[in-house]
Amino acid sequence: MAMASRVRSTVTGVTKALISDSFSSQRSTVAPALICPNFTNSEQSRNFAAPATPKEPKIKVPVAMFGGSGNYASALYIAAAKAKSLDKVESELIDFVNATSKASTFSQFMKDLAVPADTRVKAVTEICTQAKFSDVTKNFLVVLADNGRLRHVDTIAKRFSDLTMAHRGxxxxxxxxxxxxxxxxxxxxxxxxxxxxxxxxxxxxxxxxxxxxxxxxxxxxxxxxxxxxxxxxxxxxxxxxxxxxxxxx
Missing domain, CATH: 3.30.429 (Macrophage Migration Inhibitory Factor)
Incomplete structure (x- = not known):
């Protein structure tokens, strides 16, 4: 995929630049509601998509999922469904997982919780911008980076795909x-x-x-x-x- 190629071409350069970046900068601020994945459906959807209007129908996940990865996948599903971009977000998430898995340095970077949150956020933001990801995908990956959950992105992506497949029957x-x-x-x-x-x-x-x-x-x-x-x-x-x-x- 062209998008996957763009992600791969960006990962190495961004990783080298940011790992050597100063760790003294202040940690980026993310809404407190995003720190814990155990939130309600309405709270989940507001994290990654525009606020729902009063007349907007309630969106439900097609398959109940549990655990941290299941909660994150469900939150992303609701946000993507409200933005009418389920297929696009699924494709972008798969591209991100495939591209970063082939970059060993970045894979270690994602798993290393010693790396400051603001450095992880900066790296992911740069990659998403270069790859021209949608706002839903970009915001979601930033949340994972800030919460130290990037190391679980492959599992979350698989569970998200399970939800989109169920949606398509x-x-x-x-x-x-x-x-x-x-x-x-x-x-x-x-x-x-x-x-x-x-x-x-x-x-x-x-x-x-x-x-x-x-x-x-x-x-x-x-x-x-x-x-x-x-x-x-x-x-x-x-x-x-x-x-x-x-x-x-």
Whole structure:
């Protein structure tokens, strides 16, 4: 992506400049309500988007999420939905995660809580400006930087994507095999899963290669797991052979 390239090209220079910057400058001020992620939906939305008008319908997250990362992802979802920019914010957040993960120096910079908050904020602001991110994404990343939560941005981004997928009626199915599925088998599996989910849902297939399963296939979607791997079958057979035989049964 062009945007991802812009982010990557900016990260290294910004990191070097800011890590060497003086740590004596005053810490930037961020609204106290942003410090703790355990806030209500109405409070969450005001942090990253324009104030709601009295007639504005209440926006709810499509999937309940818990924990710090879930709360941040939910807050961002509400703000992006109010700004009618869910897809744009999702794309920008993914670009940021992908680009910064490839810059080892910046990855360490994000995780180092010894770096003053104002330095983290300055770095993220510069990156977002260069990448031309939307205000919602920029403000959100600044909040993470100020609160020392940048080290969790990849997890937050994944949970945010789960929310946007649910909003679009998409269900991710993770298919694990030893070798890539042939195109015809992939199509057949996708059609089967689509039939199980029914209308109104769209299957997004993600393939994973894992030689440790020895063979067969493992399918995960929603809260369900279909494990038909050779590794699991071998373990089941082993348990069966170890169980004592009751000849009186």
């Amino acid at each position: 998409e269900v991710k199915a993770i298919v694990t095999t030893v070798i890539p599925l042939p195109a015809e088998e992939e199509k057949e599996l996708k059609e089967t899963l689509q039939h199980i989910l029914g209308k109104g849902k769209k299957v997004i297939l993600e393939q994973k290669i894992d030689g440790s399963i020895l063979g067969g296939i493992v399918v995960e979607f929603g809260q369900k797991v279909f494990d038909m791997s050779i590794k699991t079958r071998a373990k089941q057979m082993e348990r069966f052979l170890r169980d004592p035989i009751n000849f009186d049964a």
